[in-house]
Amino acid sequence: MKVGLSWDLGGDEPAATQWHRVIGEIERGDALGFDSAWVAEGKTGQAGCAQPAVFMTFAARRTKSIHCRALARSVAGEFPVRLAEEITLLDQFSHGRGGVAYAPASRQKVDPLMVHETIEFIRGAWATNEVRYRGKYVRFPTHTPDDAPAGLSYPAWTGEYLPQWEWGATRTTADFLALTPKPVSTHLPVYVAIDDDETLEWAARNGVSPYAGVNLTTAEAIERLARYRAIADGCGRHSYEVEAVLERNVAIDGASDAHTFGGSAHDITCAIRAAAAATRIGHFVWRYRDAAPNDLERFANEVQTRLQA
């Protein structure tokens, strides 16, 4: 079981103060052996982190091992090429520790199909060389014709090849383009929040990892993750193709509630193990806030150890 930490930045505290404290917490998490750090996109308050991939690129250069992931990333109002490029750069600057979880369509107030097309385009463009995409919301390159095949399509070999520096004035662009650079790993971790039924089903059928966020109650999260797994199993997809993530608040020696695993280290371990047995999650993420000074160390020493033992 992998364990991670997540943050939702914002509020009235000055960004410079809050952000550098969080960078320090990520560095401590790295030193204590946490597997991942996730910072959520947010656009409220003076400390909201609108560009989590940029934030995490800074964090990546201050850490050695922890995976650096952009969380709750919106696709609404974004250029899909830029979304692909920012995660590529995060992955490259972190030497293969990048990743992203996209926000649910309902929170972005967009058609779920926009989220699905964007993820499909990004993964397809990372995995292949020249490519084009025709969807309802995504079209790459822009001049891709209406009669191009739906979704991803690839060039046929015509017997002609010109490197791009020789294209000249008569062929200044191309019907198929390659995204460059590419991520370190072709199948860089891509997750999507499964708050929306359409996205849950699409992700399960298409091998996109599910992220059950802290906004869902534990009962909702487990039900949705279990439903995801059942659909995926029904399609013949193996659980090792994806990594299911459950995010919760953690209250060491505190009380549990609908969004929080509380109690002793043993209690918290049992809650995570029970959720894993019901859903096959491989990654537990602690939404980190209002923790006591030594809680990170206690989690690493007591909970993380028990999760492996």
Place this chain on the structure above:
Amino acid sequence: MEFWTSFAGQFVLRGLPGAVPQNYDTLVATAVEAERLGFDGVVASEHHFEYNRFLPFPLQALGAAAAATSKIRLITGAMLLPLYDPIRAAEAAATVDILSGGRVTLGLGMGYRPMEFDGIGTAKNTRGARLSEQMEIIRLATSQERFSFQGKHYEYKDQQLSPRPLQRPIDMWFCGGTSRVGAQRAAAGGFDYWLANSDYDRTKEIVDIYLGLAREAGRPAERLRYALFRDVFVGDTLAEARDARDWFLEVYYNEHIRCYGYLMDDKGEPLFNPPFDHPAYVAFVDSLLCGTPDMVVTELKRFEQLGVHSITVPPVQLELFSNKVLPEFRK
């Protein structure tokens, strides 16, 4: 006069193959080294879909460089703003500004490669007008608590940027080649103007045009700054300096500048892959400054006297430049 350097490692040089992560390590190391050597700023550029894996998002690279440095200014030049949503660009700039302690400078250009506009999905033919509007939007968004903007291409009503950068407004330059049109756009918007490679006479001519047009537009010309990309190659002899230039042409400019539509013919049409002896490319090569340290210092002093705020040099001879040229400007 300040001295800035471009980043090494923004792409894989022809003839010097290497892995991208190592290149990006070099990029961050350039910032560390430039800071140590006394440079004032380090400059990241932007291109897309280029086979050499050119850096596509300079602000993100500056975020990486910010984590390893403490003083040096972190600069985009040129960041191709018409290929962005202006608010997203402002958010990214604010993010790096906060993380770096207020060290971000934006050098913003309009772009010129058709495949970049086609691939990302913005119109090329409106890029000039959109760049001017976008820069005004960023100026408003980063200086005011809430802002509204009504333009031909963009419209915002009572918006608030989140997060807010430390600099209000964020430091910003218009990168506009060396043409009257570029000077005109920069002057009309009251933007500081960052010129492309050009010799002293051409620089003076354009600066005079820029300041004159700014006065005509009612802009405070005395407060406007102008900067220059000035590719400088230093050697113990002129021949050595030219060897350094020729190497850089071979691994970079012969293709990067010559092949993708950066140069214009005498009718103002972009040139793609013209012959090496085409007058536009010959003029570009001639605009690169080669010399012994004394020759380079003498020439750059003229730019200092012209009031140039900063000179951006390529990252190929930083130690030499720092030892032999910079001290003459720090006295």
